[in-house]
Amino acid sequence: MSQATDYLQHVYAVIEQRDPHQVEFLEAIHDFFQTMTPVFERHPEYIEANILERLTEPERVIQFRVPWLDDAGHAQVNRGFRVQFNSAIGPYKGGLRLHPSVNLSIVKFLGFEQIFKNALTGLPIGGGKGGSDFDPKGKSDNEIMRFCQSFMTELSKYIGLDTDVPAGDIGVGGREIGYLYGQYKRLRGADRGVLTGKGLNYGGSLARTEATGFGLAYYTEEMLKAHQLSFKGQRVAISGAGNVAIYAIQKVTALGGKVITCSDSNGYIIDENGIDFAVVKQIKEVERGRIKDYADRVHGATYHEGSVWDAQLAYDIALPCATQNEIDEAKAKTVIANGAKAVAEGANMPSSPEAIAAYQDANVLYGPAKAANAGGVAVSALEMSQNSLRLSWTFDEVDTRLKAIMQEIFAQSVAAADDYDVSGDYLSGANIAGFTKVADAMISQGLV
Incomplete structure (x- = not known):
């Protein structure tokens, strides 16, 4: 067993002993550690500084x-x-x-x-x-x-x-x-900068509402482009009907894709003509209703109880935008059998470890949440900048910055994956690129 592997196992055992009942936290740690061995093999200074035990314990x-x-x-x-x-x-x-x-x-x-x-x-x-x-x-x-x-x-x-x-x-x-x-x-x-996502009339940023959904579409577009693919003419399955899903539907449609599903906690709709994001927005954001109402209003749309990821339905791209662990191994295999060539995550940790392994075994392109859904926090940080400057940027300016950030996130993930000989593994690439930046900053600041 290498020193890196021994260190990773030791730190996970410490965390598991401290927090044995924190299932979601342990899952996130386990998934992250699975990609870290090459980093610690190359950088023994991270082991010497015990960076992982420090990083996994909240300040x-x-x-x-x-x-x-x-x-x-x-x-x-x-x-x-x-x-x-x-x-x-x-x-x-x-x-x-x-x-x-x-x-x-x-x-x-x-x-x-x-x-x-x-x-x-x-x-x-x-x-x-x-x-x-x-x-x-x-x-x-x-x-x-x-x-x-x-x-x-x-x-x-x-x-x-x-x-x-x-x-x-x-x-x-x-x-x-x-x-x-x-x-x-x-x-x-x-102090207007202390919260983000504010209304436009008291310090909010244009494009903040759309940012996570738009950012997901921009990231996925870059991932597809790297494999000579695009949204154009593709059938897209989306879960959720909240902020992320609504604006992902809007942007994917603008990029030429046809979104055929969305869902809430009760069930999902299928619209073979393409989901009308404006109707979903009216139902969920204005009326605060249920997604079932969409099928009552839009001719040809149908409503079904259960998870959209259990549906036997042909599509090319899957964008889970609902909640954590919505796709387990069985659902992932259904997604693959339905023809998905790519999965990118709009929700946080929507795919279980077994689901991710299924995607990778089937050579499905996989965009992890920490990269694919970073658009929301990116524009939140841009809102902080505007508050500090006491000015507001136009929608197009913020959207242009958002797109550039999402493109750079994908590029960082690709570069890190290539550097550590795991080319094409965008999960490992995102983990490595994010981790090394934080770890180096922590080491520079001493044992604090």
């Missing part, structure tokens, strides 16, 4: 009580979290997720992935993540406002423009960011 974990009153006047209590994972290259940056499934394991897995995603953007931002097990579904605007105000009352003690800049994630859109920022401003003053 700070904050958990707090969130009490709030529902519309009936009853006191409710949720848990709030913020994991400030790594600040080696800049202030902590990462979204807030509101969903009943949120726990410390999920927040840590998301924060860990965010470290490398943010490093890949080339912008000076570290990794963090947060959220609560509060469920915004079915809640009134006033209930969501009261929850957000209570959540921010505690969170405000730990964030700041040069310290930690949260954004949105699942369950946190423009409405929630507005309530969170309003409470922060009341408590700490009008």
Whole structure:
């Protein structure tokens, strides 16, 4: 056994012993470690500095009580979290997720992935993540406002423009960011750069709403182009019907692809004429309805219960944009049997380790989340820059910068994979490129 392999196994055993029940976090660590052996074989200084044990332990974990009153006047209590994972290259940056499934394991897995995603953007931002097990579904605007105000009352003690800049994630859109920022401003003053994803009339950036979905399309376009392929004339399956999925549908369609599916937690729709993103946007963002409503409004569209990844349906490209672990090994084999030549991830860790192995064994092009969905945090960082400069860039300027960032992320992944003799493995390439940047910064800053 090589020194590198022995070190990786030792660090994983330490983490597993410390956090045996944090399933999602252990999965993220395991997947990451699988690609790191060549790095530690080439760089024994990383072993000497024990960089992995330092990197996998968050700099700070904050958990707090969130009490709030529902519309009936009853006191409710949720848990709030913020994991400030790594600040080696800049202030902590990462979204807030509101969903009943949120726990410390999920927040840590998301924060860990965010470290490398943010490093890949080339912008000076570290990794963090947060959220609560509060469920915004079915809640009134006033209930969501009261929850957000209570959540921010505690969170405000730990964030700041040069310290930690949260954004949105699942369950946190423009409405929630507005309530969170309003409470922060009341408590700490009008520091517009402390949250991103803000409304355009109080410091938000054009193209931020579209950024993750557009960025996913730009990254996938680069991956396809590297293999003399494109979106043009291709059938595309997308899961999810939230922010990422909606704008991925829009941009993929603009690039010549035909998106034939999208979904929510109840089921999925198939539209052989191509999904109309404007209808999905109206249903999900304006009416806050269910994707089933699409089939009632659009002639020829059909609705089906269950996972879109179980459907026997021909398509060329798969873009999972819903949530973590939505594709297991069996679903991955269905995706492959359906004819997918490429899979790129709009959600965070939507494919299980077994699913990823299935893609790779079948020579399906695979774009990992930390690279493919980095567009959202990239434009969040551009929003921070605009706030600092006290100006706003045009939509086209932000979109042009976003596209260039996504192209550079793909190029970095290719270069790292080539450098470490794993050409074509974009997962390893992204992990290596992000890790080496953060590890070198940590070593430069000493044992802190």
